[in-house]
Amino acid sequence: MGEAKFDNPTEALLARHSAPRKGSDWAEASRHAARERTLGMGAAGRRDEYWRYTNPTTLNAFEAPDVEILQLEEVPVFDGVEKLLITFVDGVYAPDQSDDLSGEGLEISMLEDALSADIHWAADVFGVFETNGQSPVNRPFAALNTALAGQGVVIRATGKVSKPVALRYCREKTTSDAVIHHVIRVESGADLSILENGAGASRLNTVMEVDVADGGSFHHLRAQGRDHARLATTAIFARLGAESHFKSFTLTVNGVLTRNEVVLDIIGDDTKASVAGACLGDGDFSHDDTIFITHDAVNCESRQVFKKVLKNGATGVFQGKILVKPDAQKTDGYQISQGLLLDDDSNFLAKPELEIYADDVACSHGSTCGAVDENSLFYLMSRGVPRAQAQNMMIIAFLDEAIQEIESEELAEDIRSRLLGWTERHKG
Amino acid sequence: MFEIKNLKASLADEDKQILKGMTLRIGAGEVHAIMGPNGSGKSTMSYVASGKNGYVVDEGEVLLDGANLLDMEPDERAAAGLFLAFQYPVEIPGVGNMTFLRTAVNSQRKMRGEEELNAAQFLKIVREKAKSLKIDADMLKRPVNVGFSGGEKKRNEILQMAMLEPKMCILDETDSGLDVDAMKLVAEGVNALRNGERSFLVITHYQRLLDHIKPDVVHIMADGKIIKSGGPELALEVENNGYADLLNEVA
Ligand SMILES: Nc1ncnc2c1ncn2[C@@H]1O[C@H](COP(=O)(O)OP(=O)(O)OP(=O)(O)O)[C@@H](O)[C@H]1O
Ligand SMILES: [Mg+2]
Numbered sequence: 187m188g189e190a191k192f193d194n195p196t197e198a199l200l201a202r203h204s205a206p207r208k209g210s211d212w213a214e215a216s217r218h219a220a221r222e223r224t225l226g227m228g229a230a231g232r233r234d235e236y237w238r239y240t241n242p243t244t245l246n247a248f249e250a251p252d253v254e255i256l257q258l259e260e261v262p263v264f265d266g267v268e269k270l271l272i273t274f275v276d277g278v279y280a281p282d283q284s285d286d287l288s289g290e291g292l293e294i295s296m297l298e299d300a301l302s303a304d305i306h307w308a309a310d311v312f313g314v315f316e317t318n319g320q321s322p323v324n325r326p327f328a329a330l331n332t333a334l335a336g337q338g339v340v341i342r343a344t345g346k347v348s349k350p351v352a353l354r355y356c357r358e359k360t361t362s363d364a365v366i367h368h369v370i371r372v373e374s375g376a377d378l379s380i381l382e383n384g385a386g387a388s389r390l391n392t393v394m395e396v397d398v399a400d401g402g403s404f405h406h407l408r409a410q411g412r413d414h415a416r417l418a419t420t421a422i423f424a425r426l427g428a429e430s431h432f433k434s435f436t437l438t439v440n441g442v443l444t445r446n447e448v449v450l451d452i453i454g455d456d457t458k459a460s461v462a463g464a465c466l467g468d469g470d471f472s473h474d475d476t477i478f479i480t481h482d483a484v485n486c487e488s489r490q491v492f493k494k495v496l497k498n499g500a501t502g503v504f505q506g507k508i509l510v511k512p513d514a515q516k517t518d519g520y521q522i523s524q525g526l527l528l529d530d531d532s533n534f535l536a537k538p539e540l541e542i543y544a545d546d547v548a549c550s551h552g553s554t555c556g557a558v559d560e561n562s563l564f565y566l567m568s569r570g571v572p573r574a575q576a577q578n579m580m581i582i583a584f585l586d587e588a589i590q591e592i593e594s595e596e597l598a599e600d601i602r603s604r605l606l607g608w609t610e611r612h613k614g
Numbered sequence: 615m616f617e618i619k620n621l622k623a624s625l626a627d628e629d630k631q632i633l634k635g636m637t638l639r640i641g642a643g644e645v646h647a648i649m650g651p652n653g654s655g656k657s658t659m660s661y662v663a664s665g666k667n668g669y670v671v672d673e674g675e676v677l678l679d680g681a682n683l684l685d686m687e688p689d690e691r692a693a694a695g696l697f698l699a700f701q702y703p704v705e706i707p708g709v710g711n712m713t714f715l716r717t718a719v720n721s722q723r724k725m726r727g728e729e730e731l732n733a734a735q736f737l738k739i740v741r742e743k744a745k746s747l748k749i750d751a752d753m754l755k756r757p758v759n760v761g762f763s764g765g766e767k768k769r770n771e772i773l774q775m776a777m778l779e780p781k782m783c784i785l786d787e788t789d790s791g792l793d794v795d796a797m798k799l800v801a802e803g804v805n806a807l808r809n810g811e812r813s814f815l816v817i818t819h820y821q822r823l824l825d826h827i828k829p830d831v832v833h834i835m836a837d838g839k840i841i842k843s844g845g846p847e848l849a850l851e852v853e854n855n856g857y858a859d860l861l862n863e864v865a
Contacts, residue, residue: 564666565704565758566714569774570692570722579717583708583757 195229195246199330202248203365206336209301216313220332223317227324236323239503239535240445240474244417245327245389250363253388253415260607262354263383263409263437263600269352270294276357277337277364277387283356291345291376297338297367308340308369315395315423319449323478328421328447331393335367342371343378343402350379355386355411362387368394372402374427379594380404385411385441390418400427400454405593406434409604414440414470421447428454428483435592437601438465438473439608445474452514455484462491462591464605466581467500467532468612474503475523481514481544490521493588495581497528497612507539510547517542519549526584527557528577578609616640616782616813621674622838623662631672632658634838640782640831643810647824648817649852650835651861656817657701659835660784664698665691678782692718693725695781699771699788701817706758711770714758715740719777743776747803764791772803783807784815789823801826821853834860 192198200221208214230242244251270292273283279296287294300308313332319325341351353368364387372378376399386392398404410418418441426432438444448461465473479488494502504523525534536553558580566576582605589605592598617640623633632655640646650656662669663676665688676683683691706714720730731739744754747769759767768788775783785804789797804814804827816827824832824846832848833840836857841864842848852860 560667561704562706564688565700565706566709566718567688568664568666568692568698568700569714569718569778570689570725571714571717572689572721572725573687575717575721576689579709579714580706583706586708 203334213301224329250389256413276362293342300340319423327419338367343376352381355384371397374399377403382408385413385416396424398430403431408436432459436463457486460489464588466495469498471500477506481517482511485516487518492523496532499531505537510542512543515546517547521551525555617677619675622672645814647829655838697780699785701786703767
């Protein structure tokens with residue numbers, strides 16, 4: 187199959203995935219609207235303002251790439267924590283490798299099942315948050331996802347959930363195109379943690395729509411798979427009620443192309459949100475974080491902390507925006523993005539944006555890009571630490587501000603050990 | 615034995631020679647002091663000896679027990695037994711002081727083919743030594759030198775020295791920025807390390823430190839070389855009269 191038989195590349199996008207199981211009327215209406223949206227906005231292209239730094243060609247291609255499956259000998263990420271495990275293999279739910287879909291303070295179902303119910307709370311979220319997140323910036327892969335996703339989980343947290351829900355994305359086929367869509371609601375006073383781990387497919391497209399009610403807490407921690415040639419586009423759309431907490435952290439090591447988008451709408455007062463990421467890339471690696479946080483409530487705090495370690499021609503991109511609406515007084519917005527370049531061939535490109543319409547706000551943003559500090563390196567070496575190890579200590583130190591955004595110390599330690607692993611494997 | 619032989623070194627970026635034929639010889643177990651006007655090249659000498667980037671050695675040798683340090687990487691020089699207490703210790707955000715110390719100690723042990731210390735062994739030793747330098751546990755947990763006061767940084771240098779047990783210690787103005795009590799602590803720390811094997815080169819501007827750490831020999835450095843060497847009385851002379859007479863003598 188080639189692209190030639192389609193009138194335009196967007197139709198090719200829609201045609202490359204098999205159709206999901208038919209859902210109820212509201213679900214099909216939502217999918218249909220998403221299809222129209224996708225056609226309306228067209229495929230992502232280099233001329234789009236937010237695709238200037240990242241080339242979407244391979245994401246748009248009809249065929250998913252052929253990607254060798256990485257055999258890991260180490261303990262999988264998050265292995266040590268108690269969790270409710272849900273496994274997807276090449277983008278398809280694998281019940282035999284998953285725990286029972288039940289837990290304290292938790293209602294879980296599979297997306298296909300939720301979408302076939304005539305009446306379901308997910309109708310207010312599925313495709314709705316994604317649609318809201320399409321303006322002012324188009325996110326064609328997210329619209330495509332809504333139109334075609336059949337897989338995913340629908341989770342409603344009604345109280346304090348005792349253990350995190352871990353979504354594990356495994357691979358068995360070298361070529362696979364996975365489209366996964368999660369819908370999550372954290373009810374008032376509830377507390378939910380979601381862990382995601384794995385490459386999931388040779389080309390993975392995930393969307394997570396999250397509705398955090400007043401006083402709810404949502405923690406998200408993700409480790410994207412290490413398979414070298416894999417492609418991933420992800421998008422999180424979250425709406426945050428009053429006095430809620432939202433935290434999302436992503437670790438990315440390897441992967442030839444990753445585009446992670448996060449769109450947060452803070453609509454209730456006294457809310458705290460944090461979006462953070464650490465990425466390490468060596469060689470053919472392009473990693474893009476595109477964040478859009480809208481403050482539309484009083485006395486809220488948002489943080490964006492992104493750190494990228496790049497070597498041998500790797501590219502890191504950060505596009506982060508804070509929009510403060512006219513009535514969002516006492517907003518505290520913090521944004522930092524930093525690239526640590528381990529050689530002259532690597533690139534870090536940042537586009538920080540502040541758009542502020544309220545007058546009583548404190549927003550700070552900074553972006554830096556540089557090499558490992560020679561004075562620090564010499565200090566460490568003068569105490570006997572060999573150069574490569576000293577450099578690794580500096581890398582870990584550089585990433586630490588992002589790691590500190592992780593709520594759980596236990597999970598943060600797990601992530602730290604992965605960073606160490608990477609620096610050891612990519613020494614010198 | 616530590617020896618600097620006719621060392622000439624220039625800045626890598628500029629055509630400017632800082633060390634202009636420096637010679638010095640410190641026997642095992644001896645304590646030498648270097649005094650000299652600002653900009654005479656004392657810190658440069660210590661950096662060149664320990665292998666900092668940015669300098670080019672034009673001529674000469676730096677020998678520790680016969681091995682030429684100038685052929686080695688900075689970490690190898692450390693493992694060979696050289697230690698420099700920095701005039702300006704570097705702050706390293708994100709690297710825990712304790713992690714740093716343990717990595718340093720074990721890297722050196724590994725390089726020398728000795729067994730590494732496990733966490734418990736290390737902790738025990740570091741706690742003891744920190745206590746005698748009045749460094750509290752909280753300081754050990756913090757990132758290397760970050761938010762440390764001037765005096766705390768200097769004490770931290772001495773703690774590192776105590777942990778690493780080097781053969782040759784260069785102390786670059788470790789006394790500057792110390793209050794009277796801290797100076798005593800540091801001096802006691804240094805004196806506790808003195809033995810028949812370990813040598814010290816103490817760079818200072820003041821007699822006070824030398825009251826506590828009695829030098830065997832005092833050198834005066836000016837314009838990139840040693841212009842005069844003598845006994846402890848030389849430091850007193852500088853304290854009382856400054857450098858003018860000494861500089862005139864050589865001119
Ligand atoms: N990286 C450098 N770039 C430019 N000049 C330098 C550099 N390093 C040293 N110098 C110059 O070399 C000379 C010697 O400096 P050095 O720091 O060694 O002096 P010092 O004797 O330690 O002085 P002080 O007593 O003030 O500590 C000074 O003139 C200094 O400005
Ligand atoms: Mg100096």
